[in-house]
Amino acid sequence: MALNTSADAPLPVGEVSRLIGGWIDRLGAVWVEGQITQLSRRPGAGVVFLTLRDPSYDISVSVTCFRQVFDAVADVVSEGARVVVHAKPEWYAPRGQLSLRAVEIKPVGIGELLARLEQLKRTLAAEGLFAPDRKRPVPFLPQLIGLVTGRASAAERDVLENARRRWPAVRFEVRNVAVQGVHAVPQVVDAVQELDRLPDVDVIIVARGGGSVEDLLPFSDEQLIRAVAACGTPVVSAIGHEPDSPLLDLVADVRASTPTDAAKKAVPDVGEELERVRLLRDRSLRTVQGLLDREQRGLAAALARPSMERPQRMVEEREEAVDALVERSRRTLRHLLDRADSELSHTRARVVALSPAATLERGYAVLQRENGAVVRAPGEVTDGEPLRARVAGGELGVTVGPQPPQPREPEEPQ
Structure with missing residues (x-):
């Protein structure tokens, strides 16, 4: 709708900006294609800022989106990538600036292909096909190596020549297959499964030279990935060069950067x-x-x-010690015996001195009645009673006679 304005009745800038914002709001959401020239993802921020540029017209427009919208394609989208954005145009009136609020981002061309591969990678990883604990070690010295590669290719020549240069006795079971195009996946799968069934094959190498992302697509095919995961024989992936990383590298037991590197990892030098x-x-x-x-x-x-130079020295030293102890023991024993003999002599003398026999030797006698009782007083016997008198030389029989008169005790003076 046209506005009635003139030099005498102009519109303020703010009003013009407001009207432009109203027209843009009525535009609704649109799909926009362009190239990302600037990308800002602040840590912890919930919004991502990027600049979308049209190289044909050298025009750029600011785009904002929530982090979860960008995270869906963050693995395959970076600065310089072409994308298609489903966004709602917004007009910031205070600055008079146009921007887009994106609700969906899709990569274009290779980016879209990488996005599908990334989704497949997440699915297979969730199933555990890339888990480290599934990896099997390559035998130290494989007797027979299965090789899946293109016919008369540089990859086949690199693997065979380098392996035989490292270990001349190594043997190969080669399967030539298509390594790109529509027939690559079924031929590679059949060759891997056939080699896996051979009991003499110790390790399988899948080799191909470098190429574009499209050329290496067969080695990211889900059918091939699952076939390799089901193999009972260790598998070495040698696809492309160092920057190339098909999904086969993730499921294989060993990943080699080049076919030459595969030969070095499979065969010892x-x-x-x-x-x-x-x-x-x-x-x-x-x-x-x-x-x-x-x-x-x-x-x-x-x-x-x-002690080792003259062992008898220790015996001699001990002999002297033993002799000294024996002499000391003898002296001690003699001293004890002498002291005991002296004590015994003294004791014997005391015993002899106190013995009744010694009293008898001095002329005393012991009177005993016939029943053996000792007579201690004259009144204990009667006249004519036979007694035994024991003297030092033996016994005598005696008879009690009349008792003599007892002397009178002197009277005390009055």
Whole structure:
């Protein structure tokens, strides 16, 4: 709707900005294609800011979106990527600035392809196909190696030449297949499954040279990924060059950056192994020699001790100690015996002095009645009673006679 304005009746800038905002609000959501030239993702912020540019007209427009909207494509979208944005135009009246509020972002071309691969990667990872605990080690010295690669390709030549240069006796079971195009996936799957069924194959190498993302798509196919995951034989992935990373690298037991690297990881180098054996042998010899030298020094030190040079010296020292103890024991025993003999003599003398026999030797006698009772007083016997008198020389029989008169005791003076 046209506005009636003139030089005499102009509209204020704010009114013009407000009217433009009203017209833009009525535009509704639109799909916009462009190239991301600036990208701002502040840590912790819930909004992502980016600038969408149209290279044909050299025009740029600011775009904002919630973090969850951008996170859906964050793995495959970066600065320089072309995208299609479903957004609602917004007009910021105070600055007179147009911006877009995005509700959905889709990558264009390769970006869209990478987004699908990223979704497949998340699905397979959730199933555990990429788990580290599923990885199996490659045998140290495989006797037969299965090789899946293109016919007469540089990848086949690199694997065979480098492997045989490292270990000339190694053998290969080669399966030539298409490594790009519509027939690549079924042929690679059939070759891997066939080699896995061979009992003599110790490891399988899937090799291909570098190429574009489209060329390497067969090695990110879900059918091939599941076939490799189901293999009982360890699988080495050698697809493309260092920057290339198809999904086969994630499910394989070993990931090699190039076909040449695959040969190095699958086959040991005979020269390196011989050198390692030589180093280990020299190290063992040094260890044994060091052990022998240490024990020899210890033995020499033990033999240099006085007890080993003259062993009888210890016996002689102990003999002198034993002789001294024996002499001391004898002296002690003699002293104890002498003291005991002296004590015994003194005791015998006391016993003899106190013995009734000694009294009898001095001329005394002991009178006993016939029943053995000792007579202690004259009144205890009667006249004519036979008694026994015991003297020092033996016994005598005696008879009690009349008792003599007892002397009168002197009277006390009055």
